[in-house]
Amino acid sequence: MKKILQISLGIVTSVGGFLEIGSVMTAAQAGAAFGYQLLWAILLGTLCLIFLVEMSGRLAAVSKHTIVEAMRERFGFPFFFIVLIGMVLVAFMVLVAELGGIGLSFQILTGIGFPWWAAPVSLLVWLLMWKGTFGLIENGASLLGLVTICFIVAAIKLRPDWSSAASGLVPTMPHMDKAHYGFIAVSILGASISPYLMYFYSSGAIEDKWDESYIPINRLIAGLGMTFGGVLSMAVLVTAALALRPRGIQVDAFDQAALLTTTALPKWGFYLFAMSMLFACFGAALEISLAIAYFFAQGFGWNWSEDLEPSKDARFSLVYTIIILLAAIPLVAGIDPVKVTMVSMALTAATLPLAIVPFLFLMNDPIYMGKHRNGWLSNSVVAIVILISFVLAVISIPLQIIGG
């Protein structure tokens, strides 16, 4: 009985944790600009994420190490330092985007501009980390994140043409706007395959004291949870394709995205969208701040746990305090969170090899993993998707910059 509760809670967590400003904005842009044609990118990203999240949990359950701990031990300090710089920079940008997403949700609800929200929102995120426990953050934030299911309802109510939607699951090239298409595809992959989610998940497995008996549960949680999450993203794309595309609306700004659900759910659509984004971004902001603090603490061997009083893991608490403080600054200055989102998603995709290749080494390490090592299937799926994302990123990011 306890296990069933754990499984369902885990799945809820992953569903609630999947959607954030990055996946919503990229999926909405894709649907508005290219109809169903980019559904394959979500499929591919989600598939890869299922494998990666399963691997993160398995590594923690078997070796009792988080990804970062094992990486530092196996590859040494200099390599760890390079990954630290890359991952923390990208994760920091994503954090700015999420905090901005919360501010934008408040902005469309109240009319008060997001720069005004940056400080109180950051303070609230920080306060929850300061006072809250891991369980509260993991379960509380993600239960609220279930509002995002409204996107599935919206997509179904718009009566999509299932067969043409299905054909979007196969990658094809568009006739025009190839560079833009590539860039959105990369951003979707970056939004789906978020390394911070893996760091957060593997640290969570350690905080919850997983052992080898959790391997099947972990598989179920990763598989079902991420699948639901992927379906949510697809629902956003489908809604955008049906509600915004016929009117020629492209999603360049948050207030355009806010119109997403007003057609399908006339009465509550707008408020559901605002609440969804609010909770989803809030959950993501918590997870990212924690993931960054975990990254430092685990790499340097400090004491870390979200369940301890801040003074018991002072350096860990200091890291997230500083990070959240810093992330508020560009928002107060009025930087456009949607632009930050798109750039950070593409950068995530471009830096994926840095995060994933060492991780693959660890998953094949007989000393850490024993008989629970990766099989050829996990290795090849992850390696291929990462390669595709990287190549797409390297080609399309410069094109996007040239094309403005």
Place this chain on the structure above:
Amino acid sequence: MNLVRDVLDKKLLDREDCPMGRVDGLVMHVGERSQPRITHIRIGGSTPWMRVHPAFAKLGAKLARLWGPRRTEPVRIPWSHVVTAGRDIKLDVKARNTGALDWEIWIAEHIIERIPGGGQEEEE
């Protein structure tokens, strides 16, 4: 046993399983004719940064002099304190007395405890 694979960069735990950093460096004594042996484990300070680039170590040392606890030298723990070297490395020392937690304590006292709700570091 392999020194780099199995010892370097591993997590250090004290007698009470309190984490006290990682094996950032190892000191080896090389004699004229005697067999070389590992004498100390080094934690923190400029040790890990030297491995990235000496410039980082210099910069770090400079910053540490401006701000932080007085100690800037890396902590050295004699190898004889190593109890087990498995998944983590266990030492029969008390972390607080080695200096490995100087920064942790300094940050707790000077920053974290001054913020409401930060809690109190217990003293002995």
Place this chain on the structure above:
Amino acid sequence: MEVDVELLLNTKVRDVDGKEIGRIEELHIRRDDKSCLVEAYLIGASALIERMSAWTLVRPIQRSLHSRNLYSAYRVSWQDMDLSDPLHPRLRIAKRDLRHVP
């Protein structure tokens, strides 16, 4: 004399005639009751693979390439290593007398 092991890693080693051997990647140790003795130094690319415990990934690739040049690890016992200048380690023997690690 004290030597920093972590800085010794990745330094190039030459033999007694000045011929390049490779880089130090790993040290074999023997733990006694209270001490830790260095038995040998591993030099070369496949010592790095050994250190990363990455054979399960590398071996199939190697097999498919029919490549043998990854097997370039030498095991140098402590008597044959001269560390009087830690930045430029030198062997006390010649390259031809070295033994490949299987």
Place this chain on the structure above:
Amino acid sequence: MDSALSWLGTAEMAGEAWLRHTTPDKYTRQTLEHSNEALRPIAHDLLEAPPRGIDTALLAVVLAQSQKHIARMARLVRERNAPALSSQLDSLRADQKVVKQLADDIKPKQ
């Protein structure tokens, strides 16, 4: 052309939603103002370097008109004048149709 249509569509949709009482006044007003602001440079660029084969005079008139409609709509939201906004919305739709037609005319030639 596409971005002009995108913001015209946004203004239209925001207006519609407001008429259905499904979005707050402030959001609707801000979105309309935002659309107007976004349209200004787009229109400027379009007329500076118009796409080949387009009726520039007509485009200029329509874009100027639609911006005026959107500005008026934003004001009407503040005054909570739904009937007047509805009629502005109709004019906006007409303008939008013209822009769409202009865009479609040049598309096959590309």
